[in-house]
Each structure stands twice: as C-alpha cells, then as structure tokens.
Amino acid sequence: MNDNRDHGNNRDNRTVLVVGSGPTGLLLAGDLATAGVPVTVVEKRPSGISNLSRAFVLHARTLEQLDARGLADELEAVGRPLDRLRFFGRLALDLGTLPSRFRHLLVIPQYEVEKALLRRAREAGVDLRYETEVTALGQDADGVTVDVTGPGGKRERLRAAYVVGADGMRSTVRTAVGLPFPGRSVIRSVLLADVRLAEQPGTLLTVNTVGDAFAFLASFGDGYHRVVAWRRGRNPSDDTPVGLDEIREITRLALGRDYGMHDARWVSRFHSDERQAPAYRVGRVFLAGDAAHVHTPAGGQGMNTGLQDAANLSWKLAQVLGGHAPESLLDTYQAERHPVGRAVLRSSGGIVRLAMARRPWTLALRAALTTVLDRVGPARRRAVGRITGIGVRYPAPFGAHRATGARVPDVALAGGRRLHQALRGGRFVLITPEPYDDGGAHGERLAVERWAGDRRTSVLVRPDGYVAWASDSAGPAGIGAALAAHVG
Known part of the structure; x- marks a missing residue:
C-alpha cells in the first residue's frame, strides 16, 4: 500500500x-x-x-457492492428486507428468485x-x-x-x-x-415527512394512487415511517411551508386513511426532476x-x-x-x-x-404492461434486473469471451470462501479451475482463487465485480497476458 x-x-x-x-x-x-x-x-x-x-432503499446489486466492502451484513441487521415490489395496485415483482445472496431490497x-x-x-x-x-x-x-x-x-x-x-x-x-x-421537472410539490403512526400498516411498504392523489409509506423500523405524498394540480413552490394536515389529507385520499400520523421529525416539499x-x-x-x-x-x-x-x-x-x-x-x-x-x-x-395515468390510452398501456409482466417470465426478469441493478452489463470488446462485462454473482470459491470476501480491499480476483501462481507480481492488488466446483473457465473479476477477461481454455501464458493487460 x-x-x-x-x-x-x-x-x-x-x-x-x-x-x-x-x-x-x-x-x-x-x-x-x-x-x-x-x-x-x-x-x-x-x-x-x-x-x-x-x-x-438499497437494492440487491448495491448490497452486493457493499458486501464486497464488508458493510452489507451490518446494514442488513439495521434495515428491513422486502422480497416483493408492488406497482400499479396489482403488479407484484418477486425478488425472491434473484440470482444473488440478497434476494430482496432493504428498507433503510x-x-x-x-x-x-x-x-x-x-x-x-x-x-x-x-x-x-x-x-x-x-x-x-x-x-x-x-x-x-x-x-x-x-x-x-x-x-x-x-x-x-x-x-x-x-x-x-x-x-x-x-x-x-438538461431535463425537466416531472412532478412538482412532492411532500416528504418522517412521522410516527398510531395505527401500523399491514405491509412494510404501502403505496397507492386514487384519482389525482398518490401516497407512499415505508417503515424505518425505529418507530418512524417515511411518507411521500403528492396531489396532481397542487403546485406551490418548494419554499411554501408544509403542514402535517396537508400530508394527512393526501394520504387519506390515496390510502383511505392517514394511520394517525403524528410527531413529524421532518417535513419537506420538493420537486422531482429528470436530468442527466x-x-x-x-x-x-x-x-x-x-x-x-x-x-x-x-x-x-x-x-x-x-x-x-x-x-x-x-x-x-x-x-x-x-x-x-x-x-x-x-x-x-x-x-x-x-x-x-x-x-x-x-x-x-x-x-x-x-402510476399516475388517467387518460384511456395510458391506462390501457398500463394494463397491457401489467399483463405482460405477470405472464411472461423473461420480461419480468428483465424488469426486476433493471430495477435492482442485477441486470446491468457493460459492453465488451469485439471478440471477447461472452462473459466479459457481465456481473459475477457471489460465487463459492475453494476453501469455503466466496467472491465478495475475496474482492475486499479493492482487489482484482482471478478464479481458475487449476492452481495458478502469479509469483506475487501484483501484490495485494490481485487475489488468486479456484472454483469450489468443477467449472473450467478462467475468469478475471474487476474490483467492482464485473468480468474483465475470461477464457475457456487459457493456460498459464494466456492468464499471464490477461493479468498484464488488465491488472498491470
């Protein structure tokens, strides 16, 4: 170092x-x-x-990144896991089948x-x-x-x-x-608050839209709930004072009750932009x-x-x-x-x-999308992968192995270790089917591991958990060349 x-x-x-x-x-x-x-x-x-x-909210891919830094377990102990995402009232996306150690999102x-x-x-x-x-x-x-x-x-x-x-x-x-x-404001006058509730919702996340009103409740597990509320057509500036009565009113319209909100420790009004x-x-x-x-x-x-x-x-x-x-x-x-x-x-x-659709054609589109995601497995998996970050893949050079640029799950390694443990310290990780000795040329920047099972592909994993190089047949010379090109 x-x-x-x-x-x-x-x-x-x-x-x-x-x-x-x-x-x-x-x-x-x-x-x-x-x-x-x-x-x-x-x-x-x-x-x-x-x-x-x-x-x-922490999604699965972010939890994997934090696990590679030795932080995920302590955050898991503080947050509350949720294994299902619900949209548009009836669409539910199951996270329990994610190809990850973290088959949930973490409310924290x-x-x-x-x-x-x-x-x-x-x-x-x-x-x-x-x-x-x-x-x-x-x-x-x-x-x-x-x-x-x-x-x-x-x-x-x-x-x-x-x-x-x-x-x-x-x-x-x-x-x-x-x-x-460049971009624009999409929603104006979104209300945020952290509140205590006299009546506990039946789910960890509660969300609904009725007419022009939208409300969302999430439990932090410490006695407070985050509430997000918005009503179409109400657009005061961000510096307009916020009262808990306004948040209660919108929540009752969207969720049917306000759950006895009280003791707000924070209230705010903001606008939501889309910009890049x-x-x-x-x-x-x-x-x-x-x-x-x-x-x-x-x-x-x-x-x-x-x-x-x-x-x-x-x-x-x-x-x-x-x-x-x-x-x-x-x-x-x-x-x-x-x-x-x-x-x-x-x-x-x-x-x-x-979520805020009200015109006939947008309501029809939402209904069609809900049906597709309910019934078509590949489409549902793509949607879950995009939201959770699990599906992110980076472009690979022409002629590279098909795995190049892909995220590597927290695979089992020989000796009872797993990939996220080997990545700690910001290392590259070389995983091979047979023992390989780099002679210490890369010091602490490289961990050399073997598969726990019988896989035959050699894979060089970048410090961020994506494949830098892979080969189904590389010998020591090919591996050495890959290390020279990517690890230095």
Missing part, C-alpha cells in the same frame, strides 16, 4: 479531491484510500449525519448507509473537511486547482490530480466545468451520483445508481494513479455508466407516468 503521509508535489500528483460527502462521495473516497490513494473530501455542510435524507434510511461509509472512509485515512465550499476550479495538463472557503471564511487553494463532483443536483463542480444539466449531464468526464474532472443524473424516486434507484457510479470509477482512478493502467481507462467510466444513468431515467420516469 502506498504511504498516504508523503507531502509536496508527488502527493498532489496522486491526490483525488472528492466534493460532497453523501453516500456516493464517501464510498468513492473510502475505496481510493483503501487502495492507497490520498483523498480529500470537502463538504459545505457541518460535520454530522443528518436524519433528514430522502433515500431509504440513507443516514444509516452514510454512517457505515463514513466510518470506513475515516478508518482508511480520508481527509474530511466540513464547512468547506468550492468557489472556483481550473485544470491543466497536470492536475486540477480548486479554491475553497472553509470555516470562518478561511480561503485555501487545493491541488489534486483528479476531482470528482459528488455534490448533488446543484453541483458546483458541474457548473465550474461548464456542463449543462451529457458527459460524466471533462478532462480531469468527473461527476458521479446526483451531480451526473437525477431521476424520479420511483423504484428507489437514485442512491443506488450513485453508489454504483462510485464503485465503477474508484478502482479505475486507483489503477491509473498507481501507474498500473493507461489514463485511457478513465474513459470507460463514461462509456459504462452514462447508458446506465439514461436507462434509470427512462425506467423510473416510466413508472411514475404509468
């Missing part, structure tokens, strides 16, 4: 500056620091985890996810600077210069090899590099999470997509900064994650539009 304590230009040439300490920024920073890359995170908010975060407040990621980042040595705001950013061929204003108005100039903007929908980093954020930056990279500056894409909350994919952005980008930055891969590797972040963001915009937007 590289020494994070060095100073001067050498350190600046290897440092990554992450702007934003939400889940996306924290996972990215923790990954980089674990790989020995010096990381500074700047955050304009004060130190401390807010309990007012909007996201509250975003602040619990942030707690785990923050602890990991601190333990890895990330330099966290709160109450620090980016005021200017410029880049040249050798790095990025960032002006910040810290506590007490102190001004400072920071220098880094790369900057990642994980600073949300109103990203200062995105604005600084001149990227537009045309590029996730401008020179040495990258965007991730809500800074790169925002979508409607339908399907609970927002935080999950950002965390998977971070998992994709972190190992590539570590490879390049460690001198193990060419700088062109960083271009694959755009190639792989931009289409995923675009697909999430389409799927989440489609769910919202169908």
Whole structure:
C-alpha cells in the first residue's frame, strides 16, 4: 500500500479531491484510500449525519457492492428486507428468485448507509473537511486547482490530480466545468415527512394512487415511517411551508386513511426532476451520483445508481494513479455508466407516468404492461434486473469471451470462501479451475482463487465485480497476458 503521509508535489500528483460527502462521495473516497490513494473530501455542510435524507432503499446489486466492502451484513441487521415490489395496485415483482445472496431490497434510511461509509472512509485515512465550499476550479495538463472557503471564511487553494463532483443536483463542480444539466421537472410539490403512526400498516411498504392523489409509506423500523405524498394540480413552490394536515389529507385520499400520523421529525416539499449531464468526464474532472443524473424516486434507484457510479470509477482512478493502467481507462467510466444513468431515467420516469395515468390510452398501456409482466417470465426478469441493478452489463470488446462485462454473482470459491470476501480491499480476483501462481507480481492488488466446483473457465473479476477477461481454455501464458493487460 502506498504511504498516504508523503507531502509536496508527488502527493498532489496522486491526490483525488472528492466534493460532497453523501453516500456516493464517501464510498468513492473510502475505496481510493483503501487502495492507497490520498483523498480529500470537502463538504459545505457541518460535520454530522443528518436524519433528514430522502433515500431509504438499497437494492440487491448495491448490497452486493457493499458486501464486497464488508458493510452489507451490518446494514442488513439495521434495515428491513422486502422480497416483493408492488406497482400499479396489482403488479407484484418477486425478488425472491434473484440470482444473488440478497434476494430482496432493504428498507433503510440513507443516514444509516452514510454512517457505515463514513466510518470506513475515516478508518482508511480520508481527509474530511466540513464547512468547506468550492468557489472556483481550473485544470491543466497536470492536475486540477480548486479554491475553497472553509470555516470562518478561511480561503485555501487545493491541488489534486483528479476531482470528482459528488455534490448533488446543484453541483458546483458541474457548473465550474461548464456542463449543462438538461431535463425537466416531472412532478412538482412532492411532500416528504418522517412521522410516527398510531395505527401500523399491514405491509412494510404501502403505496397507492386514487384519482389525482398518490401516497407512499415505508417503515424505518425505529418507530418512524417515511411518507411521500403528492396531489396532481397542487403546485406551490418548494419554499411554501408544509403542514402535517396537508400530508394527512393526501394520504387519506390515496390510502383511505392517514394511520394517525403524528410527531413529524421532518417535513419537506420538493420537486422531482429528470436530468442527466451529457458527459460524466471533462478532462480531469468527473461527476458521479446526483451531480451526473437525477431521476424520479420511483423504484428507489437514485442512491443506488450513485453508489454504483462510485464503485465503477474508484478502482479505475486507483489503477491509473498507481501507474498500473493507461489514463485511457478513465474513459470507460463514461462509456459504462452514462447508458446506465439514461436507462434509470427512462425506467423510473416510466413508472411514475404509468402510476399516475388517467387518460384511456395510458391506462390501457398500463394494463397491457401489467399483463405482460405477470405472464411472461423473461420480461419480468428483465424488469426486476433493471430495477435492482442485477441486470446491468457493460459492453465488451469485439471478440471477447461472452462473459466479459457481465456481473459475477457471489460465487463459492475453494476453501469455503466466496467472491465478495475475496474482492475486499479493492482487489482484482482471478478464479481458475487449476492452481495458478502469479509469483506475487501484483501484490495485494490481485487475489488468486479456484472454483469450489468443477467449472473450467478462467475468469478475471474487476474490483467492482464485473468480468474483465475470461477464457475457456487459457493456460498459464494466456492468464499471464490477461493479468498484464488488465491488472498491470
């Protein structure tokens, strides 16, 4: 592991500056620091985890990524699993058949996810600077210069090899590099609250639409429930005060009762946008999470997509900064994650539009889609794979093995280990049918494992859990060439 304590230009040439300490920024920073890359995170908010975060669902693919970082089990102990997703009143998607260790989604407040990621980042040595705001950013061929204003108005100039903007929908980093954020507001005046209930719903998630009213309830398991409410035609501005009576009224219209809501610890009004930056990279500056894409909350994919952005980008930055891969590797972040963001915009937007359908043709389309997903297994599996992230696959070079770019499940390895355990520490994992010795050439960056069963394919798994290379017949020389090409 590289020494994070060095100073001067050498350190600046290897440092990554992450702007934003939400889940996306924290996972990215923790990954980089674990790989020995010096990381500074700047955050304009004060130190401390807010309990007012909007996201509250972890999907299976995100849980797999967190498992590869040793965090999933503790989050599973705090959250509440749900093995069925229900849409449009009668469409139910069963998650119990997912090809994953996590055959469910996990209902858990975003602040619990942030707690785990923050602890990991601190333990890895990330330099966290709160109450620090980016005021200017410029880049040249050798790095990025960032002006910040810290506590007490102190001004400072920071220098880094790369900057990642994980600073949300109103990203200062995105604005600084001149990227537009095209799209539009889809729903205005969405109401959010965390409340206690006098009467408990019969299910973990309760959702329904009646006429122009929509309401959603989810239990956090700590006595509080998240409520999301919206009524078509009611569009006050985001800064219009919210009263619990307004939320109760809409909930009664949509769900038939308000379950005796009381003791709100937080209420808010916001609008839901669909937007995506045309590029996730401008020179040495990258965007991730809500800074790169925002979508409607339908399907609970927002935080999950950002965390998977971070998992994709972190190992590539570590490879390049460690001198193990060419700088062109960083271009694959755009190639792989931009289409995923675009697909999430389409799927989440489609769910919202169908949920709020009222014209005859849209109601007919919703009924037809419900019938298809109920009766056609492949279509249902594709829908579940898209929402949970399990179905994401990255493009492969021409002539590559058919497995290249595919997600690798948490497969069993010889000796009772499993893949997610072998991936910890940000390693590549080589899985072979016969023993293979790389002579220690790749140090801690590579774990060499064997299949627990009789599979004959050799597979090189990237640190984010996707296939970098595979072969059904490669010998030691072929494996060595693959390691040289991908691990460095």
